[in-house]
Amino acid sequence: MADGIEPERLSDRLRDLILSGTDETEVLLERTQTRVVRFETAPVHERRHARPAEAARLRRGDGTGFDRLNWEAAARQQPGPGDVEIKVEAIGLNFRDVMFGLGLLPEEILEHGFAGPTLGLECAGRVERVGAAVKLFKPGDRVMAFAKSAFATHVTTPAAVVAPIPRDLAMETAATIPVAFLTAYHGLMICARLKPGEWVLIHGGAGGVGLAAIQIARWRGARVIATAGSPERRTLLASLGAEHVFDSRSGAFIEDVRSVTGEGVAVVLNSLAGEAMERSIGVLRPFGRFVELGKRDYVANTHIGLRPFRRNLSYFGVDLDQLLIDEPATSKLLMRSVMRLFASGDLAPLPYRAFDAAETGEAFRQMQASGHVGKLVVRPPRPADVCVRHRRAFQVAPDKMHVITGGFGGFGLETAKWLAAKGARNLMLIGRSGAASSEASEAVASLTAQGVRVRAEALDIADLPALTRLFARFGRDLPALGGIIHAAMVLDDSLVQNITGERMERVLRPKVAGADNLDQLTRGLKLDYFVMYSSATTLIGNPGQAAYVAANGYMEGLARRRRRAGLPALAIAWGAIEDVGVLARAEGTRDALLARAGIKGMLAQDALRLMGDALAAPAGDIDDAVVAIAPIKWGAARRHLKVLESSAYAKLSGQDEAAAETGDKIDVAALLAGSSPDEARKTISDLIVDEIARVLRLPREDVGRATPLAEIGLDSLMAVELALGLEQRFTLNAPLSTSASSFSVNELVDHIIGLATGALSEDQALKQAMVDRHLAGATVAEIDEEQVMEKVRTMKGVLH
Incomplete structure (x- = not known):
């Protein structure tokens, strides 16, 4: 298409375009630029007015893993008499946040703690406001603090858990102190009563609490044994004062500790789970003290044997979150004790890595993978960078008339019900046959019983004189007249070579002539809305519907033309409405669309709710004159619709609605029924690789299809995220095993097909998970390999 270009220049432009070798199929040449067609997703429910937020907070949204973490607008909280409001400049990330972010900590585990089921427990920043009873702090003071929902731009917290930041400490450095040092101090000094000269075993020595504990133990004069998972970290811990450093990922550390100490250690500061935790109890000497910092075994309600405790052992469960709320006076004393040690130079800040707000998910992933030493710190966003999003509801004037053409069809009647629910009290339904069907007459009677005045007009919308007489009233x-919804249509499907002029006009007349008539008769009126029902076939085509697509395309062009003229207009390109209309009467066609073309059906009222969101959006943008409301699985559609190979659809074809972030799922059974086994396996395999690459932050090509996932870096916690992500992608009959690291991609394909088709029952899946858990625990078990394999063979025999 060329717009206003002189013929000689046009020929040059066309020559250059052809010689460029472009694969574009639709090009608009304008005087000063060349335009091409590009389709993008833009969910209508996000089309809202927005303004800068006064504050922001990190929240868990929909989806899986850490991609669902979003900074959202929040309200600032007025300080109570004993509270302090802080403008946050740095937030310390803790493993508690990672587990809660992944959904591995049930809310009931956290709800009685200081921070509750929220993200963030510690921060540093400047005082903004103070309560009437607060004397120690004033606005502008630099402070560190414990706070509920500390992943925020502003927090309000009791002054008792706030401390001034020493003059020589930066904000990010200060954010590393509260949780790590108070946890370590409380565990070692208050619970374990660590004495000079005693041996202490500190697991996870390279983490924040571990590094803080090493400093406190050395200040106390104790002798330190630490564990870490990598040679680099073990070297670091030795340089920081640990006398002996062992590998926490090997069961050999138990014998190593005994050989060094002879009788065992006086104190264990533990963060290991499962059997490694139980075996750590066994290295305590008589009257030893075991201090548990982890939460996994609490959540799992792990049982431990009591026999070791006959030697006068003590067990302490330390949860700083609980301490802060149940023992505020003790918490205050702990804070003062720790800060005195910093003031005297006996304690030093921890090493850390800082992340900007946009990198929050990456910070969580790095802690999940234990890919750090010390602490991870996140800087919150500026409040102005986060928008307050609020929906401006679509308003219907109750005293005006609302017209629906094609109003006696299934979707037209649903539209009438929707308008009535929105408050319309005057409806006019127009159709050639009027309310002749029982469905139409019953719907009109129901609306009338609700107090809605319904006029049923038997009229051909393409008859301009008749329509003019009606509109004059x-x-x-x-x-x-308040608004118009033009839903009239006629279907007469036929291949192009079989279309006659009569058949073409039959399809075009209600949509094209009807829309033109409505446009002409209302140009001088101030309408609230002017909606035309188009079809997603204008987006992706449909064999046999050339005339229908052309008619809808005309209406979409009319919508843009009206907007250019400053008139209200919206064309909705509808996808498949499955509960009313044509597809509701043709289940075979509907199921074929879902299984083969990737079209997903919608319920009429859900679709109309989304149309209401589109109508609530600002009406001036010409690009928003046409909105497609059509759930489509682009991966499936791309395999069957040739048109999607065009670069115009690249941004859509590169997305699959089965991805975790969209919440839509691939129905594996339908996929197997609608395509060959090889095609189905490839689709499932590709999606699994996408999810693995997302979790591991690897290029797709680095994920081998036959390689066990543990060999490319998938640990047990990442396996949980992967399992959750795959359950979001696929419709399954039972949960996936969370020990996916023992599988290869090809084995996961078999597993998912088994779960989806019922070949692998829920009972079998759970037994498979038992095998996985046993194998995972066997890495630090006392039994030898042959014993392990014998137990595994016994359990796997149940599966056959």
């Missing part, structure tokens, strides 16, 4: 003996 608005504002006279009928209420003023």
